[in-house]
Amino acid sequence: xxxxxxxxxxGVLDDLELYTRLYRQMLLIRGFEDLVQSLFLKGEIYxxxxxxxxxxxIATGVASLLEDRDRVAATYRGHGHAxxxxxxxxxxxxxxxxxxxxxxxxxxxxxxxxxLDDRLIGSFGIVGGSIAAATGAALALKRTSGGVAVAYFGDxxxxxxxxxxxxxxxxxxxLPLVLLCExxxxxxxxxxxxxxxxxxRGRAEAMDVPAETIDGMSVWTxxxxxxxxxxxxxxxxxxxxxxxxxxxxxxxxxxxxxAYRPEGELDEWKARxxxxxxxxxxxxxxxxxGRLDDVARETSEQLDxxxxxxxxxxxxxxxxxxxxxx
Amino acid sequence: xxxxxxxxxxxxxxxxxxxxxxxxxxxxxxVAVAGGVFATTTGLYDKYGPERVFDTPISELALxxxxxxxAVHGLRPVVEIMFGDFLTLAMDSLVNxxxxxxxxxxxxVSVPLTIRSVVGAGGRFGAIHSQMPVxxxxxxxxxxxxAAATPADAKALLKASIRDDNPVLFFEHKRLxxxxxxxxxxxxxxxxxxxxxxxxxxxxxxxMKGVHDALEAADVLERDHISVExxxxxxxxxxxxxxxxxxxxxxxRIVVVEEGPVTGGWAGEVLASVAEHALGYLDDAWRIATxxxxxxxxxxLEDLFLPGAERIATEIRRRLR
Numbered sequence: 232x233x234x235x236x237x238x239x240x241x242g243v244l245d246d247l248e249l250y251t252r253l254y255r256q257m258l259l260i261r262g263f264e265d266l267v268q269s270l271f272l273k274g275e276i277y278x279x280x281x282x283x284x285x286x287x288x289i290a291t292g293v294a295s296l297l298e299d300r301d302r303v304a305a306t307y308r309g310h311g312h313a314x315x316x317x318x319x320x321x322x323x324x325x326x327x328x329x330x331x332x333x334x335x336x337x338x339x340x341x342x343x344x345x346x347l348d349d350r351l352i353g354s355f356g357i358v359g360g361s362i363a364a365a366t367g368a369a370l371a372l373k374r375t376s377g378g379v380a381v382a383y384f385g386d387x388x389x390x391x392x393x394x395x396x397x398x399x400x401x402x403x404x405x406l407p408l409v410l411l412c413e414x415x416x417x418x419x420x421x422x423x424x425x426x427x428x429x430x431x432r433g434r435a436e437a438m439d440v441p442a443e444t445i446d447g448m449s450v451w452t453x454x455x456x457x458x459x460x461x462x463x464x465x466x467x468x469x470x471x472x473x474x475x476x477x478x479x480x481x482x483x484x485x486x487x488x489x490a491y492r493p494e495g496e497l498d499e500w501k502a503r504x505x506x507x508x509x510x511x512x513x514x515x516x517x518x519x520x521g522r523l524d525d526v527a528r529e530t531s532e533q534l535d536x537x538x539x540x541x542x543x544x545x546x547x548x549x550x551x552x553x554x555x556x557x
Numbered sequence: 558x559x560x561x562x563x564x565x566x567x568x569x570x571x572x573x574x575x576x577x578x579x580x581x582x583x584x585x586x587x588v589a590v591a592g593g594v595f596a597t598t599t600g601l602y603d604k605y606g607p608e609r610v611f612d613t614p615i616s617e618l619a620l621x622x623x624x625x626x627x628a629v630h631g632l633r634p635v636v637e638i639m640f641g642d643f644l645t646l647a648m649d650s651l652v653n654x655x656x657x658x659x660x661x662x663x664x665x666v667s668v669p670l671t672i673r674s675v676v677g678a679g680g681r682f683g684a685i686h687s688q689m690p691v692x693x694x695x696x697x698x699x700x701x702x703x704a705a706a707t708p709a710d711a712k713a714l715l716k717a718s719i720r721d722d723n724p725v726l727f728f729e730h731k732r733l734x735x736x737x738x739x740x741x742x743x744x745x746x747x748x749x750x751x752x753x754x755x756x757x758x759x760x761x762x763x764x765m766k767g768v769h770d771a772l773e774a775a776d777v778l779e780r781d782h783i784s785v786e787x788x789x790x791x792x793x794x795x796x797x798x799x800x801x802x803x804x805x806x807x808x809x810r811i812v813v814v815e816e817g818p819v820t821g822g823w824a825g826e827v828l829a830s831v832a833e834h835a836l837g838y839l840d841d842a843w844r845i846a847t848x849x850x851x852x853x854x855x856x857x858l859e860d861l862f863l864p865g866a867e868r869i870a871t872e873i874r875r876r877l878r
Contacts (some may be wrong), residue, residue: 302630304626335661335662335663336663338660338661338663339661343657343661345658345661345662345666347629347662347665347666352626352629353654353658353661355653355654356653357649357653360622360649360650360653360654362622363618363619363621363622363623363625363626363649363650363654364622364625364626364650364654365626366619366622366623366626367622367623367624367625367626367627367628367629367630367634368626368627368629368630369626370623370626370627370632370634371626371627371630371631371632372630374582374608374632375630375631375632380626392618392646393618393619393622396614396616396618396619397616397618397619397622399614399616399619400613400614400616400619400620400623403614404611404613552660552664553664554698554699554795555659555699555701555722555723555795556659556664556667556722556723557722
């Protein structure tokens with residue numbers, strides 16, 4: 232991991248225990264993705280995967296504010312979204328491995344994970360599909376629990392009809408939806424600037440939806456913005472929009488080496504690694520480095536145990552499925 | 558018993574389900590204040606209010622997504638997609654979300670939504686307001702497709718669709734809206750066909766407007782001493798194969814009349830299933846469907862395009878000669 236060049240100011244984090252937990256959470260997501268990648272290269276994980284490495288601060292920050300009655304629709308880059316909501320990491324890994332003990336019994340795989348018990352409506356494999364699912368959840372939550380629905384999507388989804396239709400739909404019906412655009416700079420292999428007219432945030436603003444663009448690498452910045460957006464939605468004022476600027480440290484999917492990136496761009500972003508940033512801030516605010524080293528070691532050991540248990544878990548053997556509910 | 562129009566039967570079914578279950582909500586373009594472009598939702602907004610019955614933007618992607626997301630969070634949405642031709646825009650959420658969820662949640666979470674849509678040709682609406690989109694959806698596991706032919710079935714099957722825990726596409730043929738018939742309030746189950754006319758020489762399987770064309774053709778053929786058994790499938794997916802097989806075992810011939818392109822249609826699915834299960838009983842099997850062209854506008858052209866009673870009678874007479 233790279234070093235943060237500037238010295239972090241002090242007194243930034245308001246709750247050091249909370250942020251130490253978030254540090255552990257972000258390390259777990261990063262380690263999970265590294266583990267997925269290594270298992271993929273060994274042929275133990277199939278098809279394709281889209282890793283969340285580099286974007287951990289967003290899912291972690293937002294999830295830390297959600298209530299039991301809230302719901303989340305994730306993207307196919309959704310392992311981080313799931314883990315941040317509390318999906319059992321072992322069951323998530325087992326799902327990637329196609330095992331019977333997977334969170335969805337091996338039926339879903341990397342791109343389609345769901346767990347309503349953990350507030351995760353699903354991960355949606357169609358770009359922009361998460362926004363549709365969250366729109367419907369918001370429609371119901373407004374009439375039932377008073378919860379808020381959160382939709383994650385990337386900059387690539389900004390040019391899908393789902394964004395425009397659902398933003399407008401939720402605005403006119405005043406539905407409690409938070410739209411969280413994770414702008415990692417690239418829609419698949421193509422720079423978002425070269426295929427996206429105008430500013431992302433402006434599209435929400437045009438519909439009178441409050442919107443802000445934030446540093447998606449800083450988990451405390453994410454939390455501050457998410458708190459504002461959630462409060463707006465929870466108050467019955469309709470949707471709120473956040474564009475979080477971030478970067479994926481890996482290619483779009485497992486087959487993508489990221490050759491389209493300008494030289495040096497990845498290194499520049501790695502200097503703003505959200506985990507490195509948080510660690511520096513925790514230390515600046517007074518958390519002992521040794522304690523944070525312990526967190527990192529424990530997480531690493533947890534992932535080693537998960538790897539062994541996952542590879543030992545049995546595969547499903549029969550596809551017994553009823554087409555319809557009676 | 559008073560005769561009720563098909564469109565009134567639809568309205569009454571919605572009214573009764575909205576009254577019976579507060580989880581039922583109804584939304585779509587022009588369905589609330591205006592009472593529906595085809596006047597199938599008249600008065601429901603006034604009766605149930607904007608939380609239960611509401612107008613939406615012309616946004617089929619959002620409508621289908623709103624149906625999916627609300628259905629997995631405790632509501633039972635009924636959505637109107639005005640013309641079936643517009644279902645192309647609603648297809649992503651319906652196909653990639655609603656019909657996948659039951660399976661992907663390991664059969665823990667079902668998606669109780671109903672999408673109503675107006676379909677069918679003969680109204681001079683041209684190529685993209687007249688289609689019969691059934692075959693677009695026949696290959697989608699987890700989806701039910703309902704197609705009523707009479708006011709009584711329209712009411713009973715729509716009520717059953719709304720009460721069903723699975724995603725249901727409920728098709729309303731625009732040329733049946735003014736059809737009147739007795740509605741006795743009997744319940745119906747999805748997936749059950751009805752033998753609407755008994756016969757001995759040939760089994761004619763059809764649905765919706767085709768049922769009325771088939772009955773008219775059967776009357777004509779009776780004078781020629783050809784006895785036609787007419788089976789109204791009522792649900793096209795999953796369809797009632799047992800009722801069809803039982804009939805074919807008696808008549809030894811089957812013709813399927815489908816308003817829809819002959820290639821890739823549900824008529825082919827019915828014939829394939831009958832061939833798989835009752836080939837030894839078959840003396841003849843064929844389809845009467847629409848040509849593989851878009852639907853023409855001009856009245857003489859559209860009439861030529863559709864498989865009406867005259868063509869059905871002529872073909873049966875020729876094949877049974």
